[in-house]
Amino acid sequence: xxxxxxxxxxxxxxxxxxxxxxxxxxxxPYSWQYGIRMAxxxxxxxxxxxxxxxxxxxxxxxTSRTPVQHVxxxxxxxxxxxxxxxxxxxxx
Numbered sequence: 001x002x003x004x005x006x007x008x009x010x011x012x013x014x015x016x017x018x019x020x021x022x023x024x025x026x027x028x029p030y031s032w033q034y035g036i037r038m039a040x041x042x043x044x045x046x047x048x049x050x051x052x053x054x055x056x057x058x059x060x061x062x063t064s065r066t067p068v069q070h071v072x073x074x075x076x077x078x079x080x081x082x083x084x085x086x087x088x089x090x091x092x
Contacts, residue, residue: 007079032091040084047077
């Protein structure tokens with residue numbers, strides 16, 4: 001259940017930060033669709049890095065958590081990526 005909670009949190013946090021930067025004038029989006037998809041791409045890169053780092057056996061032995069929890073964080077960022085790409089379809 002925490003996978004869904006964290007995924008929803010990251011999606012809302014990302015959309016809120018994009019809205020905040022646009023409302024403050026720091027970022028003038030030509031297309032909301034493009035901005036949200038770029039954020040989704042960043043989350044996908046984070047998921048790739050996390051899955052790659054946590055697949056190293058020496059890293060898994062040094063941490064006190066089980067490897068399943070590390071896979072869950074990669075899965076959370078994949079779900080956030082898919083959700084952000086889904087949200088970006090609303091802005092055309």
